[in-house]
Amino acid sequence: MGRTRNFYLQFGFTLLVCSFLIVPVIMSVMAGITENFFKGIASGVTLKWVWQVWDLYADTIFLSMLIAIACLACTIVLGVPAAYVLSKRQGAVARAIEELLTLPLAVPGLAIALALIVTYGGFRDFRASWLFILIGHVLYTLPFMMRSVLAVLSSADFRTLEEGAASLGAGFWRRFFDIVIPNCRSGILAGSLMVVTLSMGEFNITWMLHTPENKTLPVGLADSYASMRLEVGSAYTVVFLVMIIPLLIALQKWGQPRKTRPVVEEPELPSGGRQGGKTDG
Amino acid sequence: MVDSRGRGTSIRIRECAKTFPDGTRALEPMSLEIHGGETVVFLGPSGCGKTTTLRIIAGLESPDSGGQVWFDDEDVTALPIEHRNVGMVFQSYALFPNMNVEENIAYGLKIRKFSRGEVSSRVEEMLDMMQIHELRHRTINQLSGGQRQRVALARAIAVQPKVLLLDEPLTALDALLRERLRVDIDRLLRDLGITAVYVTHDQAEAMSLGDRIVVMSHGRVAQVGTPRQIYFEPRDPFVADFIGTMNRLSGVVENGVLTARGGSVELDEHPDGPIEILFRPESATIGNTGNSMLQGRVSGVFFLGDRTRLIIEEAGEEPVIVETAGSREFETGQRVGVDIDRDAILVL
Numbered sequence: 001m002g003r004t005r006n007f008y009l010q011f012g013f014t015l016l017v018c019s020f021l022i023v024p025v026i027m028s029v030m031a032g033i034t035e036n037f038f039k040g041i042a043s044g045v046t047l048k049w050v051w052q053v054w055d056l057y058a059d060t061i062f063l064s065m066l067i068a069i070a071c072l073a074c075t076i077v078l079g080v081p082a083a084y085v086l087s088k089r090q091g092a093v094a095r096a097i098e099e100l101l102t103l104p105l106a107v108p109g110l111a112i113a114l115a116l117i118v119t120y121g122g123f124r125d126f127r128a129s130w131l132f133i134l135i136g137h138v139l140y141t142l143p144f145m146m147r148s149v150l151a152v153l154s155s156a157d158f159r160t161l162e163e164g165a166a167s168l169g170a171g172f173w174r175r176f177f178d179i180v181i182p183n184c185r186s187g188i189l190a191g192s193l194m195v196v197t198l199s200m201g202e203f204n205i206t207w208m209l210h211t212p213e214n215k216t217l218p219v220g221l222a223d224s225y226a227s228m229r230l231e232v233g234s235a236y237t238v239v240f241l242v243m244i245i246p247l248l249i250a251l252q253k254w255g256q257p258r259k260t261r262p263v264v265e266e267p268e269l270p271s272g273g274r275q276g277g278k279t280d281g
Numbered sequence: 282m283v284d285s286r287g288r289g290t291s292i293r294i295r296e297c298a299k300t301f302p303d304g305t306r307a308l309e310p311m312s313l314e315i316h317g318g319e320t321v322v323f324l325g326p327s328g329c330g331k332t333t334t335l336r337i338i339a340g341l342e343s344p345d346s347g348g349q350v351w352f353d354d355e356d357v358t359a360l361p362i363e364h365r366n367v368g369m370v371f372q373s374y375a376l377f378p379n380m381n382v383e384e385n386i387a388y389g390l391k392i393r394k395f396s397r398g399e400v401s402s403r404v405e406e407m408l409d410m411m412q413i414h415e416l417r418h419r420t421i422n423q424l425s426g427g428q429r430q431r432v433a434l435a436r437a438i439a440v441q442p443k444v445l446l447l448d449e450p451l452t453a454l455d456a457l458l459r460e461r462l463r464v465d466i467d468r469l470l471r472d473l474g475i476t477a478v479y480v481t482h483d484q485a486e487a488m489s490l491g492d493r494i495v496v497m498s499h500g501r502v503a504q505v506g507t508p509r510q511i512y513f514e515p516r517d518p519f520v521a522d523f524i525g526t527m528n529r530l531s532g533v534v535e536n537g538v539l540t541a542r543g544g545s546v547e548l549d550e551h552p553d554g555p556i557e558i559l560f561r562p563e564s565a566t567i568g569n570t571g572n573s574m575l576q577g578r579v580s581g582v583f584f585l586g587d588r589t590r591l592i593i594e595e596a597g598e599e600p601v602i603v604e605t606a607g608s609r610e611f612e613t614g615q616r617v618g619v620d621i622d623r624d625a626i627l628v629l
Contacts, residue, residue: 157373163341164375166362168389168440178388182379 029241032234049235053224060220061239063130067216068199071137075195078138079145080188084180086146087153098150101143109204112139116209130214136205141198145191152187153180193251200244289318289476290352290443292338297348299333307333309500310348317353320470320477322491324484325523330500331480332448338478339446340365352443368437368475372449374429376421382432383408383417389440407435410469427458434466438473445470445477451486463489484524488512496520518629521559528565530575530597531557543596544575546621556628562590562604564625573618577601582611593619 031037035044086094104112116136121127158180165175181188203218210219217240225233292315299308308330315321323331336342338350340362349358357365376385386407390400408414411431416424424432430450437445450466451459467490470477481487487494488508496503496511496519503523504516515521532541534556539546546558570576577596582589586607593601596619603619611617 156378157375160371160373160375161377163362164369164371165377165388166341167339167367167369167446168436169363169366169392170388171363174392179377179379183377185379 025237025241028234028237030234031231032236032238034231037230037234049229049231050238052232053235053239057215057217057220057224057236057239060215060217061243063214064200064217065243067130067134067137068196070134071141071199072192072195074134074138075142075145075191076188079142079191080149080181080184083146083149083153084176087150087158101147104140104143109140109202110208112136113205113208116205128211128213133206133209133214133216136209137199137202140202140205141195144194144198145188148191148194149184149187152184156183158183189251189254193248196247196251197244200240200247289474291315291317292444292476292478293349293351294334294338295349295351297334297337297344297350299330299337299342299348300345306500308337308344311502313495313502313505315476315478317476318474319492320479320490322479322481322487322494323497324481324487324491324494325497325503326482328499329497331482331495331497333500334497335446335448335478335480338444339367339369366440366443368440368442368445370430370433370437370445370447370450372452374421374433374453376424376429376432376436378421381418381420382413382424385421385432386436386439389436393440403439407439411435426454427462430454430462431465434469438469438475443476445473445475447477447479449480449482452481452483459483459486466490488524496523498523515559515627515629518559521627521629526562526602527559528562528597528601529557529559529599530601531555532597541575541597543577543619544573546574546626547623548626549623551628559627559629560621560625562602564622565601565603566620566622567591567603567605567609568618568620570616570618573620575601575619575621577617577619579611579613579615579617582613591617593617 030041032049033045033047034041035046086098113136116132116139117127120132120135126132161179161183162175165179170178201218202216203222206216206219207222210216215223217236221233221236221240224236292313294311294313294315296310296312297308298306298310300306311330311334313321323334325331333342337344337348340350340357340360344350344358349356351357352365362369377388380388383404386404387400390403395403404417408417411434413428413431413435416428416432421429421432433450447466451462454462463486470490479486479490488511491508493505493507494511495505498519504511504520506514511520511524515524515527521527530539530541530546532539532545532555534540534548534551534553536553537548537551539548539551539556539558548556548558568574575596577593579591580594580600581592583591584607588604588607589609589611591603591605591611593603601619
């Protein structure tokens with residue numbers, strides 16, 4: 001098949017969209033490693049801004065990682081069982097809660113943060129600790145984990161799978177850990193991806209909740225943009241990318257379903273049953 | 282291999298009814314005794330309560346209060362399914378996608394805390410029995426429907442359950458494969474001597490597998506009997522119609538002779554008055570137009586190879602279906618005579 005004009009048009013359009021997305025990132029990275037942004041790349045390439053960022057803001061980076069991991073742990077422990085219960089309930093209340101899960105998308109982060117301050121602001125030690133930020137992040141990311149797990153739970157017949165396990169003698173907890181959790185894996189991983197990236201990049205809530213001792217990476221980034229040379233802020237972006245991209249790639253990899261080759265020897269079965277190689281995920 | 286060979290667990294259902302929370306009555310109070318080692322088939326159209334009954338036996342549904350389920354001398358009504366030691370095969374197989382074939386079969390054994398050696402020897406035995414050795418390392422989505430059903434059977438019997446419960450296990454398969462697996466399941470049930478309850482809406486499956494058939498309709502038991510009893514001595518018109526093909530001929534009896542639209546049939550000892558008689562297509566023969574009991578006109582000819590199925594109008598109010606040797610040729614519109622084997626006539 002020859003490549004038609006149509007192919008080149010589509011290819012060109014795809015390139016255009018890609019560059020629209022990626023060029024600002026490249027520009028920012030470039031700015032972070034040039035000697036002098038206003039003179040351009042000709043002024044020389046350097047890592048000194050990156051080191052400067054590391055010296056000034058390393059603690060924000062570690063705090064962001066800590067909060068992201070803690071947030072992930074919380075959303076898994078809270079979100080997966082909650083999604084499971086929701087998927088089992090058929091009533092109107094369960095459906096209403098499912099609808100409510102979209103709310104954090106609609107409510108501005110600042111409003112969530114304000115609500116938290118109004119509620120817990122009186123507890124001074126708690127207010128000043130990183131746990132306060134964690135609460136905000138969990139509140140914000142939990143629905144993403146739940147929705148992602150719910151999607152998987154409603155896509156397969158978990159009820160019959162559980163009945164099958166029960167018929168073999170498995171009590172509730174064995175069914176939950178042997179059957180439900182492993183078969184939700186793709187949903188949990190997709191949710192984890194969302195939670196970690198959202199938590200790492202979260203600014204609105206964190207900006208309201210942070211204290212000078214507890215700054216996360218994005219807050220530090222805003223700080224450096226506001227008070228430092230443009231190159232330093234951009235170098236910060238470089239650090240952020242270096243951290244987040246391997247993490248995303250790793251999570252994506254785990255998220256892939258087990259490699260399976262559909263093999264069918266019996267020349268039967270034109271209908272029913274087989275879902276073939278296209279598994280979850 | 283199963284200790285209970287030839288002497289399985291008996292099941293007694295006592296006054297079990299099922300009303301769902303929304304008020305629908307899925308099952309009217311029913312009682313039934315299933316003997317040890319017997320295969321009983323629940324047969325009926327969808328919504329007749331057959332699956333509900335199976336799920337009550339399994340422990341997946343609890344009967345309305347007052348109902349009881351007994352396995353031998355043990356009242357299991359309050360036991361959830363995981364403590365009843367039943368083997369269950371589902372229409373959708375319910376195999377675990379996160380485990381391969383071997384792991385699926387071993388799952389129940391691991392829960393029962395069998396030693397590693399026992400687990401692997403039992404798994405081996407099951408793979409042999411179901412002839413699925415070459416599939417042992419495959420994941421579930423690498424299996425065809427027939428293969429999945431074999432694995433599901435192997436998994437259910439690996440734990441040596443007291444009773445084996447099968448919920449429409451062949452419905453999702455195509456006709457040819459259904460036939461083949463039916464033979465395999467029949468052999469398996471005979472070999473194991475296990476008490477089995479089999480739910481289906483397919484009468485051919487019911488007839489070939491069941492020691493006894495429980496025909497159900499609208500949440501009630503219409504008839505319980507051997508396949509022969511159900512076929513030859515249906516207790517009511519529903520059973521008669523549901524199993525095989527049944528002809529109906531209505532008319533008025535006078536002095537022991539039924540006069541119908543297309544002729545007359547001599548009946549023994551029937552009081553005078555209007556009546557409807559039933560007979561199977563194979564209980565009637567095509568005779569000569571002159572001296573047969575009934576006269577009619579052929580309106581449909583279906584050549585089936587070994588036999589020909591004829592639809593004959595004008596013999597009665599409803600068309601009469603007659604099966605005759607495949608060698609004889611008929612054409613639509615042809616006038617024929619119909620004779621009925623008087624011993625095979627049913628009056629319900």
